[in-house]
Amino acid sequence: MTGHPAAAARFLDDAARAAWHDQSLWFMRQKRDRGSALPEWESLRFAGSALKAHAMSRLADLLEEFERRATANGVVVHWARDAREHNAIVLGILRTAHVTRVSKSKSMLTEECGLNPFLEAQGIEVVDTDLGERIVQLAGEAPSHIVIPAIHWKREEIGALFHRTMGTPAGETSPDALAAAARVHLRDALLHAGAGITGANALVAETGGVVVCTNEGNADLGMHSAPIHIACVGIEKIIATRDDLGVLLRLLARSGTGQPVTAYTTHVTAPRPGAAMHVVLVDNGRTARLADAAMRTALHCIRCGACLNTCPVYRRSGGYSYGTVIQGPIGAILAPAIDLDAHQALPYASTLCGSCVDVCPVRIDIPAQLLAWRARGAAAGRLPRGYGIVFEVLRRVLGTPATFARATRWARRVQRLVPAAWLSGRWNPWTRPGRALPVLADESFREWARRERNQP
Amino acid sequence: MTARDDVLAAIRAADVPAAPAASVPTAIVDRTDLHAAFLRVLTVVGGVGAVLSPGQSVPQLVSELLGAIGAQAVIVPGRFAVAENGAVYVDSDDVTARIAIVLAEHLVVVVPHAAIVPTMHEAVRLMPAESRCGWFLSGPSKTADIEQSLVFGAQGSRTHCVVFDIATGVG
Known part of the structure; x- marks a missing residue:
């Protein structure tokens, strides 16, 4: 395997x-089930699907509309064909402003582009500021979940990590105490960064706004404190109108965490006085996906x-x-x-x-x-190893009812003769300790039905 | 060709069939007492709030709600409130600095009593067209990144308080 x-x-x-x-x-x-218990939930989901399909059908127009409004508001809009161009654009902005330390709130796009290792290789320090992302960053890992990056970490392990990296007392495992230590640690990084990088949950063509949702407030601490805000966004994040934003915001947090909305929903259209704001629009395979009619709707994902x-x-x-x-x-x-x-x-x-x-x-x-x-x-001849043989066997066995009946009769006999431990042995990829093959019934449904029918 | 031209050309070449604009679904909500509904949700998301009584001042109510820390609170005006999710809209035009929203340890948002809508469908239409930056704030800063234990005061405000002001609610 x-x-x-x-x-x-x-x-x-x-x-x-x-x-x-x-x-x-x-x-x-x-x-999520409790949070989404709204009478109109299903019609909201239909609206969510429709607003995304609409945005994809007018993607070029909407991006141009967004760019026009954002540029008029003093935002610098950049375009990147791929991850390499995206990283080069971000580096260019940072180099021009002599920035050596940046804060970054959650952005799956920058993970996709490998921005952190790229910037670090150029001597720029990147601090991930979402608490979960900071945990995995300090441990040298990547997020294991797009919303809860450190969902696989236990509090004892986080306590040990923070003891080593933030000097919390040994054995401290209380989430309150650990989060309090992280607050001090992260605020320091956020308020001393030369630039704040964020992702975006949506770009609104009608308002020229970049929408960022967080619960911790880390995106706001980053973008409003540093002299430069860079939002790195995949082109599929665009939506047409503020009405669409209303639908999207009603769906997003309820689906993700069951909250009615995130603690912070920021709609920013222009840099604050004296600061700079950049938006990097990234393709990196998205236009190819758009051209693939059967797979296109994967671009609708709102990463909940x-x-x-x-x-x-x-x-x-x-x-x-x-x-x-x-x-x-x-x-x-x-x-x-x-x-x-x-x-x-x-x-x-x-x-x-x-x-x-x-x-x-x-x-x-x-x-x-x-x-x-x-x-x-x-x-394309790219079946995982061993799957081809299995599929061929299944095709023959399931292909005709007679073969299937013969095969199950045979399998029942084999299961009775062969020790159960052997059938669930290491050779069988479908079984594990504690997960044995189920025992086949003594007779098939057809056999049972025939017997029942023949009874007087 | 610039990257911009290439990306836009690739999008147009993808030739996605036209899809109509989404229509806003009708929210099925009880509109009888939006303030009570708002305050209920606000409690769930970790905030506190109340409607100002006649003759009562904002600092008086804040100290009633928050106790001693009320004196350190940063007070900002909110434009309107959203009943379904306990959020208040604050615009950057109404605050001295954007960072104040997240830097404040204790935040008080004062909203005109009449400015409340049932859902986000109405709320997004009230966002000022000329806004440079605005927030929907729903409760204090929070995290559940450590074994999904909810902790308030993650990085932004530790306390989040909403006051409905009847005096500013006229007109």
């Missing part, structure tokens, strides 16, 4: 931790994390098992477009149960795209 199945198997080796992770995410899913929290596979395999910047079901349909060879196993990291599409605030049909990626992978 390689890729996702191998990494998931390693994650599951620590059964207690895997169960804890599963429960933590399910707790998020339950908060609901599909991760509900996914039985994500909950039981952890964010790192995906090996991607965006994890979970949405990550499994985004990554193959970037590199089908590297991520050929990801479309299989799903039971196709459909829970992701049920919770998605913009109704992206993730299972349909997972299936379509499986088909493309197979057509």
